[in-house]
Amino acid sequence: MLLERILRTTALVTAVATLTSGAALAQKKYDTGASDTEIKIGNIMPYSGPASAYGIIGKTEEAYFKMINDKGGINGRKINFVTYDDAYSPPKAVEQVRKLVESDEVLAVYNPLGTPSNTAIQKYLNAKKIPQLFVATGATKWNDPKNFPWTIGWQPSYQSEAQIYAKWLMKEKPNAKVAILYQNDDFGKDYLKGTKDGLGAKGASMIIMEESYEISEPSIDGHIVKIKAANPDVLLIYATPKFAAQTIKKTAELSWKPLQILTNVSISVGSVMKPAGFEASQGVLSAAYAKDSTDPQWSNDPGMKRWNEFVDKYMPGADKTDTGMVYGYGAASTLVKTLEMCGDDLTRANLMKQAASLKDFAPDTLLPGVKINTSATDFAPISQLQMQRFKGEKWELFGEIISGDVASE
Amino acid sequence: MSAAEDVVTEAPAVEAVPKRSMTLGMGTSLVVLAALVIMPIFVKNFIIFQMTMLLIYGLAVLALNILTGGSGQFSLGQSAFYAVGAYTTAVLMEHFNINYALTLPIAGVVCFGFGYLFGKPALRLSGVYLALATFALATAMPQLLKLNFLEHWTGGVQGLVVTKPDAPFGLPMSQDMWLYYFSLAVVIAIYIFSVNLLRSRSGRAFMAIRDNEIAASAMGVDVALYKTLAFGVSAAITGIAGSLGAIAVQFVAPDSYTITLAISLFLGMVVGGVGWLPGSIVGAAFIIFVPNIAEGISKGLSGAVFGVLLFLVIYLVPHGARQVAILGQQLAGKLRKN
Numbered sequence: 001m002l003l004e005r006i007l008r009t010t011a012l013v014t015a016v017a018t019l020t021s022g023a024a025l026a027q028k029k030y031d032t033g034a035s036d037t038e039i040k041i042g043n044i045m046p047y048s049g050p051a052s053a054y055g056i057i058g059k060t061e062e063a064y065f066k067m068i069n070d071k072g073g074i075n076g077r078k079i080n081f082v083t084y085d086d087a088y089s090p091p092k093a094v095e096q097v098r099k100l101v102e103s104d105e106v107l108a109v110y111n112p113l114g115t116p117s118n119t120a121i122q123k124y125l126n127a128k129k130i131p132q133l134f135v136a137t138g139a140t141k142w143n144d145p146k147n148f149p150w151t152i153g154w155q156p157s158y159q160s161e162a163q164i165y166a167k168w169l170m171k172e173k174p175n176a177k178v179a180i181l182y183q184n185d186d187f188g189k190d191y192l193k194g195t196k197d198g199l200g201a202k203g204a205s206m207i208i209m210e211e212s213y214e215i216s217e218p219s220i221d222g223h224i225v226k227i228k229a230a231n232p233d234v235l236l237i238y239a240t241p242k243f244a245a246q247t248i249k250k251t252a253e254l255s256w257k258p259l260q261i262l263t264n265v266s267i268s269v270g271s272v273m274k275p276a277g278f279e280a281s282q283g284v285l286s287a288a289y290a291k292d293s294t295d296p297q298w299s300n301d302p303g304m305k306r307w308n309e310f311v312d313k314y315m316p317g318a319d320k321t322d323t324g325m326v327y328g329y330g331a332a333s334t335l336v337k338t339l340e341m342c343g344d345d346l347t348r349a350n351l352m353k354q355a356a357s358l359k360d361f362a363p364d365t366l367l368p369g370v371k372i373n374t375s376a377t378d379f380a381p382i383s384q385l386q387m388q389r390f391k392g393e394k395w396e397l398f399g400e401i402i403s404g405d406v407a408s409e
Numbered sequence: 410m411s412a413a414e415d416v417v418t419e420a421p422a423v424e425a426v427p428k429r430s431m432t433l434g435m436g437t438s439l440v441v442l443a444a445l446v447i448m449p450i451f452v453k454n455f456i457i458f459q460m461t462m463l464l465i466y467g468l469a470v471l472a473l474n475i476l477t478g479g480s481g482q483f484s485l486g487q488s489a490f491y492a493v494g495a496y497t498t499a500v501l502m503e504h505f506n507i508n509y510a511l512t513l514p515i516a517g518v519v520c521f522g523f524g525y526l527f528g529k530p531a532l533r534l535s536g537v538y539l540a541l542a543t544f545a546l547a548t549a550m551p552q553l554l555k556l557n558f559l560e561h562w563t564g565g566v567q568g569l570v571v572t573k574p575d576a577p578f579g580l581p582m583s584q585d586m587w588l589y590y591f592s593l594a595v596v597i598a599i600y601i602f603s604v605n606l607l608r609s610r611s612g613r614a615f616m617a618i619r620d621n622e623i624a625a626s627a628m629g630v631d632v633a634l635y636k637t638l639a640f641g642v643s644a645a646i647t648g649i650a651g652s653l654g655a656i657a658v659q660f661v662a663p664d665s666y667t668i669t670l671a672i673s674l675f676l677g678m679v680v681g682g683v684g685w686l687p688g689s690i691v692g693a694a695f696i697i698f699v700p701n702i703a704e705g706i707s708k709g710l711s712g713a714v715f716g717v718l719l720f721l722v723i724y725l726v727p728h729g730a731r732q733v734a735i736l737g738q739q740l741a742g743k744l745r746k747n
Contacts (some may be wrong), residue, residue, distance in 0.1 A: 047704075048712050049669070085704050085711055090568070090665045091658045095459065095697075102455035116568060120660040123570055184555060186566040214552065 027344050033107030033208045040080045042100030044112045049087035058083045060328025063314040074339045084406040093117035105361040108133050111331050115139045115186045119353035126150045129354045143380040152355050152379045159194030160404030164239055164397040165261050166198020179209040179232035191238035210231055223249040234259045241266045252280030268322025270294040278393055287385040289370050294321045295394045303364030433687045454585045461589045463651045464596045466693035470677040472646035478684025480639035483618030484545030487647050487674045489550040490520050492566035492666035495655035499569040509574050509656055516652040517645040524644020528637035547671040551663035568662025571655055592653050608656050617627025684732025
């Protein structure tokens with residue numbers, strides 16, 4: 001009798017145990033590129049070619065995932081980060097992304113860099129329903145969940161940043177004579193459009209000059225002399241770091257002091273403001289969403305301390321003034337957060353769903369108060385910026401945190 | 410020193426290649442063709458895409474080969490013709506809804522005109538000076554494509570996205586496979602045309618100019634006409650390659666057609682063997698696959714590794730794939746004798 005009872009109980013327990021474990025198994029869902037032990041993530045970066053300075057972003061992300069793996073991975077799964085060189089060439093980007101998807105069989109393509117490269121692969125990835133996660137470009141068009149539900153941005157768009165400057169100008173200097181210096185590519189033209197949209201009807205009378213330069217030019221001095229001749233009192237500098245530093249330096253050499261507003265792309269203290277000269281840089285305005293690794297005001301910040309520890313351990317010898325390393329850290333931690341949220345449901349659909357469900361996520365490297373928020377209709381993770389003024393040897397934040405969402409047309 | 414003497418004393422720009430050795434034997438050609446036709450059935454779509462790009466770049470290298478190997482003129486501006494072809498197709502397909510197959514001949518005609526007109530002023534230049542003039546063309550092209558008044562058509566810096574065609578008549582094959590066979594057909598047609606062109610009267614005129622301009626003109630060859638004609642034909646073929654490239658990549662943007670592309674094509678021609686038409690495909694394989702191999706060896710130093718590999722090729726086989734092919738032929742001949 002007793003034995004029978006024991007047997008029955010055992011049978012019941014076994015049955016229940018089998019059922020529950022069966023249920024647990026059923027919850028684990030995988031698409032190509034994910035398994036019990038591994039999550040395969042693909043990436044393309046310009047490690048060579050004209051934009052190779054950005055290659056450091058890919059290297060930072062690789063190091064960050066190594067750190068995560070050393071700590072045990074994400075829910076027990078290691079990240080296998082496969083990153084290829086596209087040399088900033090769209091045809092090469094297509095080739096490499098197809099290799100990632102069809103040969104390496106990755107779960108998602110994450111943080112591919114450059115507007116032309118991303119445009120080239122967007123249609124392909126969306127047709128194959130493969131997430132194009134947190135693209136590394138500031139173009140506005142990535143926030144378009146209706147037409148491209150598999151593509152999501154990361155950083156604030158260039159246009160929304162430019163609109164913030166335009167709004168500030170309208171409020172503070174409504175009678176300014178504005179000159180715009182911009183790089184003749186998608187980056188510069190997005191800023192130009194954002195500024196014009198922001199100024200609206202007043203733009204025609206306020207903007208007295210639009211001067212463009214090519215990224216291949218060795219020096220920008222000639223353009224500055226030309227702009228000075230038109231005598232504007234506000235100069236908007238939509239230039240990449242090298243040219244931004246030259247611009248600030250040249251205006252000082254000409255002992256010309258217009259109000260200068262600088263794109264967020266070129267606010268590195270180490271690689272722009274210092275080479276331009278601190279004296280020449282006083283009073284320059286800009287907007288920011290991330291902390292500057294070279295700015296002493298963050299030396300006791302817990303987030304930047306963690307960043308410093310990471311760089312010291314996983315990227316020894318790297319140049320800490322490089323903003324790409326701050327960027328890569330922030331973007332990589334956003335991916336890790338998203339993958340954690342996926343739990344055991346590592347399907348492409350769920351990954352995209354989680355990427356569009358980030359709530360008040362604040363990576364270590366973002367400014368206090370700037371948070372990542374996404375939803376089914378908002379595919380622009382970071383859309384907040386704060387105005388700042390260069391004073392002494394660092395940026396001083398001022399004013400409120402401004403949200404500058406620009407919807408894609 | 411008069412200009413005539415100047416030309417005579419100058420070493421020929423390109424080593425003379427006998428007409429016969431410009432092509433492969435009939436048997437070898439058929440084997441290569443059979444391999445190209447059967448291959449897609451056994452490989453993944455991604456490999457088919459790479460093979461399509463191989464054919465397309467091969468076509469562009471072939472075009473340069475006709476110009477340099479045939480008529481002895483240098484060009485570092487092939488990327489400009491490639492871009493014009495690509496944009497012609499993209500604009501016609503996306504703005505005018507013209508069938509992709511029809512855009513190819515249009516791109517060819519447009520590029521022929523463009524190349525012919527460019528060849529006119531370039532007539533006065535030779536050797537490195539011509540290379541420099543075409544270099545300027547290649548540098549200018551991406552900027553021209555960004556011009557404001559063209560932006561409505563070209564999409565400016567954002568470029569244009571092109572729709573990939575499906576296989577026609579409900580054929581049971583993927584888009585990639587269809588595009589591969591379509592490109593293959595175009596490439597074979599142009600290859601046969603090129604071989605015949607070089608064997609024709611015009612081809613002989615090209616080569617006479619290449620070998621000695623003064624002697625050619627003394628023989629009654631209209632030097633100016635044939636030089637510009639060579640430019641036109643080369644530009645037309647490059648343009649068609651560009652068209653196919655736009656359809657395969659599904660995207661055109663100014664950044665796709667920088668001077669780097671022109672240098673790659675030039676490199677492909679040298680590696681494949683100047684003046685040896687079948688070498689074009691070998692050269693194309695070099696410019697597509699060797700950077701990937703270099704990246705596999707070292708990500709940070711991929712450029713340096715590529716340089717070393719290129720140096721080895723140029724040092725060991727200065728005449729490129731043609732030299733390897735000749736060596737192979739001699740070896741086969743010896744074996745047959747034994």
